[in-house]
Amino acid sequence: MTSVLYDTAGPKARLRYRIYGVIGTIALVAIAAYIVYRMAVTGQFEARKWEFILYEQIQILLLDAWWATVSAFLVAAVLSLLFGLVFAAGRMSDHRWISLPATAVVEFFRAIPLLILIFILYFGLSRGLGLNISTFWALVLGLMLYNGSVLAEIFRGGVRALPKGQSEASYALGMRKTQVMTYVLMPQALRAMLPTIISQLVVVLKDTALGFLILYPELLYQARYLGGQTNLGSPILQVGLVIAVIYIAMCLLLSWLANYLERRTKRSRKVGPLEPTAAPDAEMEIVTAAPGGGAAPRT
């Protein structure tokens, strides 16, 4: 293996690498063993502390908490995509009185910490202005404002990265600006930016955990609650591990989707610029050739 940093190893180097490998393995195993040892000494492996998983009520509680997380994520994801589209369009507008405020909004919400935004929406509005807003909406709206602004920049970046000839050709065909945007530029930009957009959705999913800090009853909140139950042996470490597995699995699934899409778009780009129009044709052929026409209507 030759990389930027290392030449293909000779016999001496191979021996050295092997020694490093052994030292590294020993170090890593030692650290892991120490953590396991501390867990054993402090009684983290006692059956009592893991029993909570077996109780049906707790399972339902965790399932509810999971749904609280996922529903906040779904609503926030849809809203931030919409917010992003609207403000990306606003920033790219030719009218100054639209583009300037849109720019200000996007830059402002990207610069302040999401948690402060959520605090403003929750504590600020309720205690300061007397508006009652639920923890769910405070979290979702905060996520929408922040991630929507980031997505707006992603959309704008995608449109700007397109070759100029695309819009010039569309204008030459007599399309209006709105038509150029909706029929020509946006579809291409969205397709190119799809992996980045999904990565941003992973961020949305991760940031739903901030709801814990305003006591929105999501996964972490319930983990804290269960971890404090003395009759279960206060299994906060154990519940934490279960929650971590749930979060990591969900995020990995989304990340994996992003990677998959990135590989797909990369592969198709090699075929050439005409490929996007060629692909549906190829698919149509397969569909019509399939006996029985078992193709579901694609909408």
Next chain:
Amino acid sequence: MNVLLDNLGLYGSGFLTTIQLFVISAIGSLVWGTVLAAMRVSPVPILRAFGTGYVNTIRNTPLTLVFFFFAFAYPRLDIVRLDFFTLACLSLITYTAAFVCECVRSGINTVPVGQAEAARALGFGFTQTISQIVLPQAIRSVVPPLTNVQIALLKNTTIAAGFSVVEAGGIYQNLSERGYDVFVGLLWVAVGFLILVTPLTVLQRRLEKRWSVTR
């Protein structure tokens, strides 16, 4: 305006703690992240596997959960008693290092293999290749995204407020005890962050424009 002027001390100490958290975690995450990146590009398979596993796990874990582990689960192991400030720094370092690692690694990967091969052909040793050929080129594509990561870190310090560290994100609690308008108080916190973040953002955009490599 009164909310800010009456509680200037509160804001001052809050933002001071935020800046302390930021500086310590920034240095820590840069060091640990670089070590991780070195592991990920090293020719030793076990270290590579560890680096990859670490980055993939941490990048898919919410920062709040990392805080949760350090603040609530770590003390259960009875290792060394640490105060909340140190625990917050550790959480931020653990989390941010994964992103630093990815920046550094992808920066090194942008240097064409031919550069190092040419250096080796000229008789450069490992240290010379790294310090005179690879790093000078890699740094151009590492620093702008790294600034972004540090900006995110600065904003992420607010989460420490939820875990008993008295910093800018926690100012509202004191304000509400003292009977001030929390809404206005939080807006001033937002302004404070704008003041802290804007110079970094400007720097990042400048660097990106000036250092964008045309290959």
